Amino acid sequence: MGEKIRIGFYALTSCYGCQLQFAMMDELLQLIPNVEVKCWYMLERDSSEVEPVDIAFIEGSVSTEEEVELVKKIRENAKTVVAVGACATQGGVQSWTDKPLEELWKTVYGDAKVKFQPKKAEPVENYIKVDYKIYGCPPEKRDFLYTLGTLLIGSWPEDIDYPVCLECRLNGNPCVLLEKGEPCLGPITRAGCDARCPAYGIACIGCRGAVGYDVAWFDSLARVFKEKGLTKEEILERMRMFNAHNPKLEEMVKRIFEGVKE
Amino acid sequence: MRYVKLPKENTYTFLERLKEWGKLHAPVKISEKFYDFREIDDVRKVEFHYTRTIMPPKKFFFKPREKLFEFNIRKAEYRETIEDVEPFVIFGVHACDIFGLKILDTIYLDELPDKYYKVRREKGIIIGISCMPDEYCFCNLRETDFADDGFDLFLHELPDGWLVRVGTPTGHRIVDKNIKLFEEVTTEDICAFREFERKRSEAFKYHEDWSDLRYLLELEMEHPMWDEESEKCLACGICNTTCPTCRCYEVQDIVNLDGETGYRERRWDSCQFRSHGLVAGNHNFRPTKKARFMNRYLCKNAYNEKLGISYCVGCGRCTAFCPAGISFVRNLRVILGLEEKTCPSEITEEIPKRGFAYVQNLRGDGL
Numbered sequence: 221m222g223e224k225i226r227i228g229f230y231a232l233t234s235c236y237g238c239q240l241q242f243a244m245m246d247e248l249l250q251l252i253p254n255v256e257v258k259c260w261y262m263l264e265r266d267s268s269e270v271e272p273v274d275i276a277f278i279e280g281s282v283s284t285e286e287e288v289e290l291v292k293k294i295r296e297n298a299k300t301v302v303a304v305g306a307c308a309t310q311g312g313v314q315s316w317t318d319k320p321l322e323e324l325w326k327t328v329y330g331d332a333k334v335k336f337q338p339k340k341a342e343p344v345e346n347y348i349k350v351d352y353k354i355y356g357c358p359p360e361k362r363d364f365l366y367t368l369g370t371l372l373i374g375s376w377p378e379d380i381d382y383p384v385c386l387e388c389r390l391n392g393n394p395c396v397l398l399e400k401g402e403p404c405l406g407p408i409t410r411a412g413c414d415a416r417c418p419a420y421g422i423a424c425i426g427c428r429g430a431v432g433y434d435v436a437w438f439d440s441l442a443r444v445f446k447e448k449g450l451t452k453e454e455i456l457e458r459m460r461m462f463n464a465h466n467p468k469l470e471e472m473v474k475r476i477f478e479g480v481k482e
Numbered sequence: 483m484r485y486v487k488l489p490k491e492n493t494y495t496f497l498e499r500l501k502e503w504g505k506l507h508a509p510v511k512i513s514e515k516f517y518d519f520r521e522i523d524d525v526r527k528v529e530f531h532y533t534r535t536i537m538p539p540k541k542f543f544f545k546p547r548e549k550l551f552e553f554n555i556r557k558a559e560y561r562e563t564i565e566d567v568e569p570f571v572i573f574g575v576h577a578c579d580i581f582g583l584k585i586l587d588t589i590y591l592d593e594l595p596d597k598y599y600k601v602r603r604e605k606g607i608i609i610g611i612s613c614m615p616d617e618y619c620f621c622n623l624r625e626t627d628f629a630d631d632g633f634d635l636f637l638h639e640l641p642d643g644w645l646v647r648v649g650t651p652t653g654h655r656i657v658d659k660n661i662k663l664f665e666e667v668t669t670e671d672i673c674a675f676r677e678f679e680r681k682r683s684e685a686f687k688y689h690e691d692w693s694d695l696r697y698l699l700e701l702e703m704e705h706p707m708w709d710e711e712s713e714k715c716l717a718c719g720i721c722n723t724t725c726p727t728c729r730c731y732e733v734q735d736i737v738n739l740d741g742e743t744g745y746r747e748r749r750w751d752s753c754q755f756r757s758h759g760l761v762a763g764n765h766n767f768r769p770t771k772k773a774r775f776m777n778r779y780l781c782k783n784a785y786n787e788k789l790g791i792s793y794c795v796g797c798g799r800c801t802a803f804c805p806a807g808i809s810f811v812r813n814l815r816v817i818l819g820l821e822e823k824t825c826p827s828e829i830t831e832e833i834p835k836r837g838f839a840y841v842q843n844l845r846g847d848g849l
């Protein structure tokens with residue numbers, strides 16, 4: 221390999237769980253000969269957020285005006301931008317609300333003053349072009365390795381466009397939706413977690429976000445849930461948890477309830 | 483064919499003895515309603531009267547996920563990672579699933595054999611078992627309800643034991659090695675076998691002729707059923723991943739962080755997924771959910787020339803395990819015109835009055 225590949229890992233508003241997940245990987249040692257870490261505060265105190273990099277990993281949701289500027293700067297300085305984790309890719313649970321910012325602010329901070337300009341939490345993609353996404357809360361080690369490894373050799377990683385149900389079947393779990401009527405979001409949720417929750421008999425809450433490319437059939441799944449006795453509100457609430465910013469969700473679910481008295 | 487009887491009281495001893503031939507797998511209850519083939523430690527956990535396993539027995543031969551080879555980019559080398567397979571026994575395979583494996587053989591063994599499938603197929607001992615159909619079974623309509631081959635031993639239930647058909651030299655050896663466990667088949671046993679088979683064939687839900695089906699599916703592309711049913715579909719792919727004859731897979735190369743070494747992995751795929759029809763240039767030859775939905779129906783009802791049957795063996799899994807409650811059988815019967823009338827009842831001059839496309843209850847009725 222010729223020149224070292226420069227990478228950066230940047231954090232917006234988040235729990236730092238994504239970084240932690242990756243910073244602890246033994247495999248990272250393999251990177252040393254080929255990679256130069258320009259910015260990764262968790263690994264390197266002398267990091268700088270403004271140096272040019274080949275690959276920028278961003279975790280966290282855009283939640284302040286300052287972060288809007290930061291992501292724009294990262295974009296300018298990076299050849300490839302990868303959004304990492306549920307907050308960066310979907311806005312995270314903190315973005316799952318209809319309430320105005322002032323009300324949210326009061327509930328959490330009261331009258332306290334801070335030195336930043338708060339905003340409602342949003343996915344990174346709402347502000348800059350994101351080239352690739354690593355999903356999950358926290359994201360999977362395997363996905364990170366795959367992405368970084370593939371980018372290192374100058375190839376492009378594949379996106380996951382199939383649902384959790386695939387992995388659930390590959391592992392031979394019983395289906396909690398079918399057997400217990402649990403509102404499992406597996407059919408609309410992006411795979412990659414190896415169907416972790418159904419493996420323990422727990423219905424998927426969709427933490428990896430809905431499958432993209434318009435193949436998350438919120439409407440068809442809402443129909444199944446409706447037949448199992450769930451109300452429109454219950455269905456919406458469950459599906460919104462990790463998909464608050466999905467523009468299709470509401471409309472598709474509502475369609476199933478059209479003409480139905482509640 | 484050789485026939486012996488395994489008296490009921492010897493069943494568990496026989497299962498214990500099977501372990502001498504390899505790791506034993508058999509159907510067990512994995513949850514309230516589901517069964518699956520699992521490795522057997524305690525033979526008393528084996529279910530002899532299970533309905534269907536959530537995963538088909540193909541999982542033992544065509545692994546849900548497997549590493550194909552390791553590579554080194556810098557050295558431009560690769561090394562196939564074909565497992566050293568120990569012999570193993572799968573006990574309790576229903577006739578439809580034996581046909582399922584025979585179908586996979588036509589794909590993965592006959593021409594350009596798949597090495598990974600082949601090593602396992604050579605080491606797997608198959609012990610079939612008789613069954614009573616439930617509401618989802620339709621192997622009778624697929625002519626896969628009775629296996630002529632594809633098993634080493636086949637156990638048919640008798641009131642006081644099992645009538646065993648011996649299908650292969652391995653089957654002979656298993657019987658010979660344990661000859662003290664077996665008895666000769668008596669006239670009563672034959673009567674009991676006949677009685678079981680009679681009851682079984684009556685127990686199937688449908689008794690009708692499906693021979694036109696694959697052509698009608700092709701002719702009825704505009705039928706409203708396709709829209710109505712694909713609309714309900716979740717595109718979860720469960721109908722493919724539980725099917726004993728689905729054989730599509732997807733591969734992925736995983737590169738290590740040294741930027742040099744890595745491996746290729748394959749996993750089961752489903753044609754209900756977007757990427758199944760995705761090709762270079764971002765074109766998709768099955769761009770809609772409906773197109774994907776239709777594809778499965780056509781694929782499963784296509785004609786397997788080697789075996790002279792359809793690719794669907796009638797196991798009922800794709801209906802029983804569909805979380806959206808979509809009934810494959812019902813939808814096929816809609817196309818056949820058996821659920822509701824498909825064609826105008828008053829046939830005009832232009833439309834031919836006879837011809838397979840309009841057949842309702844032919845077979846001589848009213849001719």
Ligand code: SF4
Binds near residue numbers: 385386388718805
């Ligand atoms: S349990 Fe959930 S994820 Fe698993 S197959 Fe059923 S619906 Fe899909």
Ligand code: SF4
Binds near residue numbers: 415428
């Ligand atoms: S099963 Fe669903 S909720 Fe659980 S880890 Fe996977 S995507 Fe997240």
Ligand code: SF4
Binds near residue numbers: 716719754803807
């Ligand atoms: S199992 Fe049912 S819902 Fe899932 S893809 Fe197949 S037909 Fe559609």
Ligand code: SF4
Binds near residue numbers: 722727751
């Ligand atoms: S094309 Fe679809 S139905 Fe046919 S074998 Fe592949 S996954 Fe199964």
Ligand code: SF4
Binds near residue numbers: 727782796798800
């Ligand atoms: S198509 Fe359905 S009924 Fe036919 S073999 Fe496959 S799972 Fe069984």
